[in-house]
Every structure is written in C-alpha cells, then in structure tokens.
Amino acid sequence: IGDLLDRASQRSDKMHSLSTQLTQEMDTHFPPYGRMQMQRPAECHTSTLQTPNDKEQALQVSNSDLMSLVRSLLQAWVDPLVILSNSAITLPHPAKSSISSKIQELQEHSKSLADGLDILSGKMGPAAQATSSLPYTGGTDLGQDRVTILNKFGFLLSCLRRDSHKIDSFLKVLRCRAVKLQPELC
Amino acid sequence: AxxxxxxxxxxxxxxxxxxxxxxxxxxxxxxxxxxxxxxxxxxxxxxxxxxxxxxxxxxxxxxxxxxxxxxxxxxxxxxxxxxxxxxxxxxxxxxxxxIVMPNPPEEVRVSVTQNTDWPFLRVSWEPPKKADTRSGWITLIYEVRIQLENEDEWEVHPAGQQKVFNIFSPRSGGTYQVQVRCKPDHGFWSEWSPSTYVKVPEYF
Ligand code: NA
Ligand code: NA
Ligand code: NA
Missing domain, CATH: 2.60.40.10 (Immunoglobulins)
Structure with missing residues (x-):
C-alpha cells in the first residue's frame, strides 16, 4: 500500500503543479479581469464537501475518510475538466494551445489517479469506497463575451487548484502513515 | 495631512x-x-x-x-x-x-568519509523543527551547495527528499563551505542554512 500511495501522490503532485501553472498562465496574459472588483463569482461546486482546514483537523481524519474525500474530489472534477478541455480549444487567450494541452495532461493524470485509488480503496474497505456526489451545475457553456469566458475559466481553475492541493495533501498524509517504517521518506 | x-x-x-x-x-x-x-x-x-x-x-x-x-x-x-x-x-x-516558505534546514553536518580509496564529503541535516514532515503535513525537498575556499562559484546539488548527500572527489587539502536549503512540494525555497565548514585531508 505504501508503494501505491507513493505513486498516487506523485500523480497528485503533478496535477497540482499543472493547475498552478495553468492559473499563472491565465493571469500572465490577462491579470484577473475584474476578478478583484467582483465578489468571488460563486463558490466552488465542491465547497459543500466538509474537509479539514488545518493540520490538527486533517490529522484526526481516519485513513478511510481521507481516501473518501480524495476520491469524492477527484470524481467531482471529471465533468468540469471536460468543460475546461472543450472550452480551452477556443479560449480567447493567446496561450490557449498550451492551456489546452496542460488540461489534457491534467485529465490523464486525474483518470489514472482515480483508477489507482479505486484499487487502493478496495483494499481499505467499504468506508474508503464511499464517495460524496458533488455535481457541477454551472452548465457546459462558459459564456458569450470574452471577459465572461475568461473569468469563468479562471474561476474554475482557481477551484481546481485548491481542490488538487487538498487531494495532494491528503494523499501525502496517507503516504506517510503507510510508510511509518521508512522514516527517510517523511 | x-x-x-x-x-x-x-x-x-x-x-x-x-x-x-x-x-x-x-x-x-x-x-x-x-x-x-x-x-x-x-x-x-x-x-x-x-x-x-x-x-x-x-x-x-x-x-x-x-x-x-x-x-x-x-x-x-x-x-x-x-x-x-x-x-x-x-x-x-x-x-x-x-505562501509557504520554510525555515532553513537545521543541524547541517559535513564529514569526510574515507572508506574507499578516495575520500568523499558526507553532508547531513534535519528538516526545520517547525515543519511537521513526519506526519506528511508538509513535504520538503532539499538542495545542497558547496564552495571551495577562495573560489566564487557555488556548486549546487539537488538532494530530493533525502536528508543526506555525498559529494565525491573533493579537492585534496581544500576547505569547503556547505549550505543546505529546503522547499515544500508546493512553495518557496527557504533561505540557505548558516555555513558549515570542512577541511579535506591531503590525500595525494
Ligand atoms: Na488552525
Ligand atoms: Na507587529
Ligand atoms: Na518530507
């Protein structure tokens, strides 16, 4: 299990790095358009999921429950990643092809991470296999005008960046619990 | 006003x-x-x-x-x-x-090890005390740099998550200055640790 978690956290690490690069790439060319003036346009579609928000809380969560949170978050991004991927192709942004290929890469990592965790959670028992459903209800269209599209795209990416950081953090805590006998890793 | x-x-x-x-x-x-x-x-x-x-x-x-x-x-x-x-x-x-930027690594030690024909430098350190790497709450990677006395250039070596790093072929009789820094998986490099010095014995 230590080995599987090690590989899983390498993927989640990569996913978070990609989402960070994506948000930076968006902002380099178009500094957050009115995003400052606007209230955060909405809450992330995953915000109803109760997750720990500091170390003390996180370290109290059981292995199964951490695994369940990770899998719920991954599942919640399957549909929005399709929307991001489709929108990226025609994004009114000079870096759209680089953005588009990074999103595809993210999708691939997300898919193989989810597959790996299906196997892993199967070994951990029913509580780890339970997931919460977090449907994305924002519609498949990001809008008509350039500013709206860029804002919505940027907002989704900022949610993805946060959620991929949660996924990565929880998996790395799980990894260290699993490799307690190899302290050189943690 | x-x-x-x-x-x-x-x-x-x-x-x-x-x-x-x-x-x-x-x-x-x-x-x-x-x-x-x-x-x-x-x-x-x-x-x-x-x-x-x-x-x-x-x-x-x-x-x-x-x-x-x-x-x-x-x-x-x-x-x-x-x-x-x-x-x-x-x-x-x-x-x-x-916005995570850790304190520099601590207890940086350098020793000259000579269990082969040629000595090598063994650099070891501990993560900054505040960072809870044990639980996995923070994951750190490290970089070691060394400088030979009277030279301007630092030689930088990535050490990954390891807390020990060997540097081979040190100059015979040379005095080295060694520093280590760390970076969280997603965050900023720390400052370099204070220098630790080591003198390599003459081995020619
Ligand atoms: Na707190
Ligand atoms: Na003050
Ligand atoms: Na670590």
Missing amino acids: PPGKPTLTSCRSPEKETFTCWWEPGSDGGLPTTHALYYRKENSETVYECPDYKTAGENSCFFSKNDTSIWVNYNITVVATNVLGRTFSDPVDIDVVY
Whole structure:
C-alpha cells in the first residue's frame, strides 16, 4: 500500500503543479479581469464537501475518510475538466494551445489517479469506497463575451487548484502513515 | 495631512500552520500614526482585527494556529490612522497554502568519509523543527551547495527528499563551505542554512 500511495501522490503532485501553472498562465496574459472588483463569482461546486482546514483537523481524519474525500474530489472534477478541455480549444487567450494541452495532461493524470485509488480503496474497505456526489451545475457553456469566458475559466481553475492541493495533501498524509517504517521518506 | 498609504509587502507561512503578514507604512505626515490590520475570510462578512501585533516584530501581524485556516482566502487590509484621517492599503487576497516558505534546514553536518580509496564529503541535516514532515503535513525537498575556499562559484546539488548527500572527489587539502536549503512540494525555497565548514585531508 505504501508503494501505491507513493505513486498516487506523485500523480497528485503533478496535477497540482499543472493547475498552478495553468492559473499563472491565465493571469500572465490577462491579470484577473475584474476578478478583484467582483465578489468571488460563486463558490466552488465542491465547497459543500466538509474537509479539514488545518493540520490538527486533517490529522484526526481516519485513513478511510481521507481516501473518501480524495476520491469524492477527484470524481467531482471529471465533468468540469471536460468543460475546461472543450472550452480551452477556443479560449480567447493567446496561450490557449498550451492551456489546452496542460488540461489534457491534467485529465490523464486525474483518470489514472482515480483508477489507482479505486484499487487502493478496495483494499481499505467499504468506508474508503464511499464517495460524496458533488455535481457541477454551472452548465457546459462558459459564456458569450470574452471577459465572461475568461473569468469563468479562471474561476474554475482557481477551484481546481485548491481542490488538487487538498487531494495532494491528503494523499501525502496517507503516504506517510503507510510508510511509518521508512522514516527517510517523511 | 492624513497618513500616507501603507503597503502590504508580504505574507508567509513557515509550516502550513501559522502565518505572518508584513507591511510598510507610508509617510506619516509628521503626525503620530497608528497602523491596524484587518481581515475577512472568504464567504464571511465578519471583519476581524489582527490577533497578534507583537510576536513577529514591527509592522507585522502574526496568525497563530488557532487563527490560521488553509484552503480559505483571507482578504487583508492595513489601515493607517492619525488625527487628520485614515488611509487604507490595497487589499491582498491570500490562501495560506500558496505562501509557504520554510525555515532553513537545521543541524547541517559535513564529514569526510574515507572508506574507499578516495575520500568523499558526507553532508547531513534535519528538516526545520517547525515543519511537521513526519506526519506528511508538509513535504520538503532539499538542495545542497558547496564552495571551495577562495573560489566564487557555488556548486549546487539537488538532494530530493533525502536528508543526506555525498559529494565525491573533493579537492585534496581544500576547505569547503556547505549550505543546505529546503522547499515544500508546493512553495518557496527557504533561505540557505548558516555555513558549515570542512577541511579535506591531503590525500595525494
Ligand atoms: Na507587529
Ligand atoms: Na488552525
Ligand atoms: Na518530507
């Protein structure tokens, strides 16, 4: 299990790095358009999921429950990643092809991470296999005008960046619990 | 005149558990001026004042574990006040997970090991005490750099997550200066640790 978690956290690490690069790439060319003036346009579609928000809380969560949170978050991004991927192709942004290929890469990592965790959670028992459903209800269209599209795209990416950081953090805590006998890793 | 506009210069967390923000006051207009930091957390209307102006020194605000949440944006503003009025800084939005910069590695040791024909340098260190790497809450990678006495160039070696690094073929009779720094998986490099020195015996 230590080995599987090690590989899983390498993927989640990569996913978070990609989402960070994506948000930076968006902002380099178009500094957050009115995003400052606007209230955060909405809450992330995953915000109803109760997750720990500091170390003390996180370290109290059981292995199964951490695994369940990770899998719920991954599942919640399957549909929005399709929307991001489709929108990226025609994004009114000079870096759209680089953005588009990074999103595809993210999708691939997300898919193989989810597959790996299906196997892993199967070994951990029913509580780890339970997931919460977090449907994305924002519609498949990001809008008509350039500013709206860029804002919505940027907002989704900022949610993805946060959620991929949660996924990565929880998996790395799980990894260290699993490799307690190899302290050189943690 | 009312006070000049203060600037929030940076916010940093050494371990993903607490954080500090610093500001620079604007001109004081020749009048006694006080500064206060206010913050509002994402999706809440409540405005709080800085919980601790003392711990991190002048022009700073320290957020203890109890005052720190992650994966939540803090909207932060500094307000300068004198008898003639108040001036607000530009607000800054931060999520603690994106401002992590650890303290440098500690207990950096260098020894000359000679269990082969040629000696090599063995550098070892510990993570900064504040960073809880044991639980996996923070994951650190390291970089070692060495400099031969009287040379200008540093030689930099990535060490990954290891806390020990061997450097082969040191110069016979040379004195080396060694430093180590660390970076969280997603965050900023620490400062370099204070220098540790080692003298390689003459082995020719
Ligand atoms: Na202070
Ligand atoms: Na806290
Ligand atoms: Na570590």
